[in-house]
Amino acid sequence: MKKIVALLLLITSFAQAQFSVNGTLTNNLETDWVILYRIEGSRQKFVQNTTIKKDTVSIDDEKQVIGTFQFQLPIDTKVGSYRISYRTSGASFVDFIFNKENVSFAFHPDYPEQTTLFSESEENIVYKEYLNEIFKQQQKLDSLQITAIRNPEVDLNTNYKNTLTKINTIHQKYIASTNKMYVQPFIEASLRANPPEIKTTAKEYMSNMTGSFFNNMDFSDETLINSAFLVDRITDFVFYINYSDNIETQQKLYKSSIETSVSKIENLVFKKNVIEFLIGQFEETKNLGMIDFLFENYYDKLPKSLQSDTFKSEKLTLLATEIGRIAPDFSWKENGKNLQLSTLRDAKNYVLVFWSTSCSHCLQEIPQLHTFLKNKKDVKVVAFSLERSDFDWNNLKVTLPNWHHVLGLKKWENKTARTYNINATPTYFVLDANKKIIAKPQTLEDLKTFVEEL
Known part of the structure; x- marks a missing residue:
């Protein structure tokens, strides 16, 4: 019992x-x-x-x-x-x-x-209380800073220093009260590196902001690494703190802010994860230049054991046909000759169109495209037809003279069609003489408009 x-x-x-x-x-x-x-x-x-x-x-x-x-x-x-x-x-x-x-x-x-x-949860309650207290004083400090920049003749130094003292006092209070608590590294890293004296110009303020942004963050701390904290701060630094309306300047800022961020990371697994995260962020905006920059300067320099060929292949394949990329190459036979997209030299621009004889939209649009381009000697068409057999294609291609005609058997499973991520026909690409993709018109009318402006 x-x-x-x-x-x-x-x-x-x-x-x-x-x-x-x-x-x-x-x-x-x-x-x-x-x-x-x-x-x-x-x-x-x-x-x-x-x-x-x-x-x-x-x-x-x-x-x-x-x-x-x-x-x-x-x-x-x-x-x-x-x-x-x-x-x-x-x-x-x-x-x-x-x-x-x-x-x-x-x-x-x-x-x-x-x-x-x-x-409920002492760890979370104390962290939330800390953030709320610090936020109120930081907001006041930022307000004084903005006023000083707008009105440099106004003396706000005393108010600024008093508020800064309050922030540091609050911070030290919570550091002491969270001794040996899991939350303490978050509190230590959350304090902004405010300048000891108020700045009177926007340039000085931003210089201090970018130069000291990571000062209080320990990139070797396992607690911070195994959280969203550092990744969130890197996101802020790369995409929001370092910002310009000018596209060329913004690309330079991206590169310098990435260098600053990644240089802080010694943990190689974490570094790899951050680089992959940044590649994913730039993938959303199709920023090919920054994706290439991250691969060439950071991902490819990681130890081979940490690199993923699958990850790299997936990303580069997914973006292979975006504007700015050289169109993926393919070859075909035409009038007994072997031709290759990359070596064509018979026009200043090319329209690459994926179509099919079984596509009703194509049967309407392709003849219209032929008529539209008939007198445009500087534009040549490469018509890539996705088919199950060559019967209808052989009959229709003769009605479209002076084009390059490519037969793509296996239709949607065709290797070239998959490389170009083709999931509907007709799909249009406009290429320059070097076969760089310069436009991806959604409709025939969009294509006509773009070609007219070449």
Whole structure:
């Protein structure tokens, strides 16, 4: 009997040896799911998923739908930075620290950063309190700084120094109170490196900002590395702090800010992840110059064991047919001769069109394109036809004289079509004499307009 009781107590204590993460969405949400991830630098690893329970409550005599969710974490759950994600676009996540304690918070799903309020978890509560206190004083300091730049004749030095002292006092207070807490490295790294004296010109202010941005951040700290903190700050520095309206100047700023950021990182795995993250960011804006810069100057110089041929191939293949790239080469036979796109020298510009004899839009547009370009001697067409067989193609190509005609068998599975990411016909590319892609018109009318302006 005693053994049974002891066993029951053991099972009960084991069942209770877990932690909970409780969330409340203070406004209705279109989705009913939430996913928990563990953050590791620029990456996030799936932990669990659960559903959001919705209920209607009365707030100030108004009916409002709120949602709640809960995750149960085993006793051996790794301490670190975590993220709950609740939709696929827009404001979509809340980050928090887990350090072997229950975590409870509420937030508005449309404004998570501004509204998240922790009611349980000492680590998260103290960090949120620190950020709120520092933000108020930093906002005042920034306001004084802006006023000084706009009105340099006004003496604001005393007010500035007093506010700066308050910021440093608050910071030291929280450093002392978080001794041996997991959150302390975040507090240490969150303090802005404000200049000891007010700056009276925008140039001086920005010079100090860019020169001291990372001063309080320890890039060797494992706690910071295994969170979104450093990646978020690098994102701010590269894409927001170093900004210019001039495209050429902006490219130079990107390069210098990347050099500054990456040079801070000694952990090679983290460095690799940051470089891949930046490549992904520039991929979204199709900034080919910066993607090439990152590969050539940083990714390719990582130890071979850390490089991923698959990652590099996927990125470069995906962007192979973007404007600014040299069109991927291919060859074909024409009138008994072997021809190659890269070696054509019979025009100043080329229209490369992927079409098909089984495509009704093509059968309407291709003859129109032929008529439009008939008298434009400096523009030559390379018509790449995606077919299952050559029967219809042989009959139709003779109605389109003075074009280069290429037969692409296997249709959508054709190797060249896949290289060019062709998923619809007709698809147009305009190339210069060197076969660099200079336009990707969406419609025949867009193509006509562009060619007229060549």
